[in-house]
Amino acid sequence: MFAMKSRSAIVLLFILFLSNSSIAQLNWPVVNNTMKPWTRWWWQGSAVNKSDLAKNLDAYRKAGIGGVELTPIYGAMGHEKEFINFLSKSWMEMLGYTLKQSKKLGLGVDLANGTGWPFGGPWIAEKDASHTIYYKSYKVAARKSINENIVLSQEGFVRTANGKPLDLKDLKKPLPANKDQQLLSIDQVQYKEDLHPVMVMAYPENGIAENITSKVDSSGKLTWSAGNKSTTVIALFTGLHGKIVERAAPGGEGYAIDHFSPSATKNYLKHFDNAFKGYDISGLRSFFNDSYEVDDARGQSNWTASFLSEFKTRKKYKLEDHLPALFGLDDPEKNSQVLYDYRSVIDELLLEHFTITWKKWATARGAMVRNQSHGSPANTLDLYSVVDIPETEGNDILRFKFASSAGNVSGKKLVSAEAATWLN
Numbered sequence: 166m167f168a169m170k171s172r173s174a175i176v177l178l179f180i181l182f183l184s185n186s187s188i189a190q191l192n193w194p195v196v197n198n199t200m201k202p203w204t205r206w207w208w209q210g211s212a213v214n215k216s217d218l219a220k221n222l223d224a225y226r227k228a229g230i231g232g233v234e235l236t237p238i239y240g241a242m243g244h245e246k247e248f249i250n251f252l253s254k255s256w257m258e259m260l261g262y263t264l265k266q267s268k269k270l271g272l273g274v275d276l277a278n279g280t281g282w283p284f285g286g287p288w289i290a291e292k293d294a295s296h297t298i299y300y301k302s303y304k305v306a307a308r309k310s311i312n313e314n315i316v317l318s319q320e321g322f323v324r325t326a327n328g329k330p331l332d333l334k335d336l337k338k339p340l341p342a343n344k345d346q347q348l349l350s351i352d353q354v355q356y357k358e359d360l361h362p363v364m365v366m367a368y369p370e371n372g373i374a375e376n377i378t379s380k381v382d383s384s385g386k387l388t389w390s391a392g393n394k395s396t397t398v399i400a401l402f403t404g405l406h407g408k409i410v411e412r413a414a415p416g417g418e419g420y421a422i423d424h425f426s427p428s429a430t431k432n433y434l435k436h437f438d439n440a441f442k443g444y445d446i447s448g449l450r451s452f453f454n455d456s457y458e459v460d461d462a463r464g465q466s467n468w469t470a471s472f473l474s475e476f477k478t479r480k481k482y483k484l485e486d487h488l489p490a491l492f493g494l495d496d497p498e499k500n501s502q503v504l505y506d507y508r509s510v511i512d513e514l515l516l517e518h519f520t521i522t523w524k525k526w527a528t529a530r531g532a533m534v535r536n537q538s539h540g541s542p543a544n545t546l547d548l549y550s551v552v553d554i555p556e557t558e559g560n561d562i563l564r565f566k567f568a569s570s571a572g573n574v575s576g577k578k579l580v581s582a583e584a585a586t587w588l589n
Contacts (some may be wrong), residue, residue, distance in 0.1 A: 201231030209244075211248060218259065219266055247414070276449050318406055369394040369395070446530070455583075484507065557582050
């Protein structure tokens, strides 16, 4: 009898232990903002006011949203009088109010480090804008001369983001001279102009490359004689790629930046520093980049002013000595080797001069960076690994894994996805 009571007591204690363990396991952790969905918050035309901002934020809170990503974008027709120029004093007042109100409501705030995409704006000078390279080749027979104007005529074109036709003749030059760029909705523009060579190289058959840029006079005419070997002359040109900030908000229209130039990145971010002076932005969790997207256009952004010197420093040989291989005019194996080296330098410049430079800038201002690294002409894993929050987008299963894989490999606590942000 005693033994039965003892066994019953043990069973009862075991049941109580299991019950207590189950109750303990059911205790839910304290919910914070990172456990909730965040939402992109389009500021169309930045046509906002404090009353509506407060209503929107409260609605987000009641819906269970953890935070907002503030992204200014193009405005709605008929509301032009309500537009607020990006980073103006009035705009900064709206940002300051948003940060204070969000803090009261327990909401987080991220800020797109630009309007639309990619990074760029009206403060981007042509020297800091994205560039592309062209070349022309000439054959000079042994002991013959070349006397020719070395020029490349850029045909010029214009594309719009809204698909509406726009005649290049109707655009003024320079780009900032055009008024009402919201209505024009320019996506890319290259003005019709003659480009002059930045370098001219001679490549004798089975010989040593020679820089003959000095043989081009002030009018652009090359006068030069070949030696005892048939020679290929290559002239290198660079011009504006012409990518414009796509779907920019008022005050954000302008050229996309040169992502391979440290000075272009720093000059771009300096404009934000000037706008932020006198305002408390400590409420920002992170700055956001809505992907590279410069090459979502005709041609490619594939050059920067310092590229030749950067190449020599990194690869220990002069790229200009091998331009035929760069442009696929040499032996196939050499073509591949030189092209690989060229692309690896592009990769390093984008990583160092844009992504890391931007990350350091944000960190110094007490914020993280959230980046859509996919689509960049660089190693996606490297680009994602150096930012705080890798983010992906799209509807392809492989693309989904770009950010999550990089996040796992590099030990990121947060990985995000742009989902359901656009109404077609």
